[in-house]
Amino acid sequence: MEKEIDDYIFPIRFSDCDSRSRLRVSAFFDFMEETAILDAEKNGCGIWKLLQSGYTSVISRMKLRINHFPHWGEKLHVSTWSKSVVGNKVLLRDYSILDERENVIAEATSSWLIVNIRTGLSEDLERLPFLPQFYPEKNALSENLELLEPRENPRVVLQKTAYDSDIDMNRHVNNCRYADWVFDAIALDPLLKHREVRSVQFNYLAGILPGETIDLVRFENSNHHVYIFGVNAQDAQKVHFQARIGISG
Structure with a gap:
């Protein structure tokens, strides 16, 4: 049975805002990071369980698309889910960020690796003793995030x-x-x-x-x-x- 995807509520604090009283981009990332940690814990593959099994998770890519910058005092509803696995090693995780009226404030996609602490190398996900539930039909951003080429005039x-x-x-x-x-x-x-x-x-x-x-x-x-x-x-x-x-x- 497919589990329901939870959302987590984050009030926008004074310290989360820039000089225009708007949420800083880094605070978007903070909220998504905390939500990913909570979601992994809920799905039985949290930080401490990974460490006890000799692994840690490492983010390798992230893209955030912003439709609107919320302001101090608003509350955001952030949800995340594991979408799929690419090439046996890369776990894709998406995010949705809504305001209190359920307007989509921002959406994001990310790529993660599971690293073997002993070897320092990324592990094939099929070798892990546990995996999260996947939601392959649910896309926030359906983009493949590639390395960027250096441009002119560095x-x-x-x-x-x-x-x-x-x-x-x-x-x-x-x-x-x-x-x-x-x-x-x-x-x-x-x-x-x-x-x-x-x-x-x-x-x-x-x-x-x-x-x-x-x-x-x-x-x-x-x-x-x-x-x-x-x-x-x-x-x-x-x-x-x-x-x-x-x-x-």
Whole structure:
């Protein structure tokens, strides 16, 4: 019997908002992260159960499409579900974010790997002792998220160092912090600072450890996208993440 997909309610707090009283993009990511953790726990494959079995989950891709930015004091209903498995290793998870009137505020899709703690390698999902229920017919975003190619005119626009307050339980920079870093870089461009954000894609390639310094490298825009890569300041060949931000106008 197919289980019902739960939604989780998040009130938008003062600390979740930007200078225009709107929900920050990183807070969207925070809410989705918490919902994914709760959903995995409910479905019998939560963080501690994975660890006890010698595994951990790692996000590798995320794309968020934003229809509307909610404001301070509103409440959001966030739901998530495991959609399918690709190539035996990649688990697809989608998200839906509604307001209190059931309007679709945002939707997202993501890719996850299950990593063997002993080997550090991603595991074939069929080898796991447990798997979540899948909802293959339910799509929030039906997109395959690919690696981004570097574009012309790369330049370092901002530098960030990973401090203790950036680090999560996995002992590296929490993926939600990347959104703050990228939007700090975008805010430096007066032509972009107040453009509406319509989508955000992140490809997570290598974790950032405490003390590591990251160059935020911006490339030439396409018509409606900004491209920023997070590159290790000591090793320019090491790209920690890629971001593509869809903008209106």
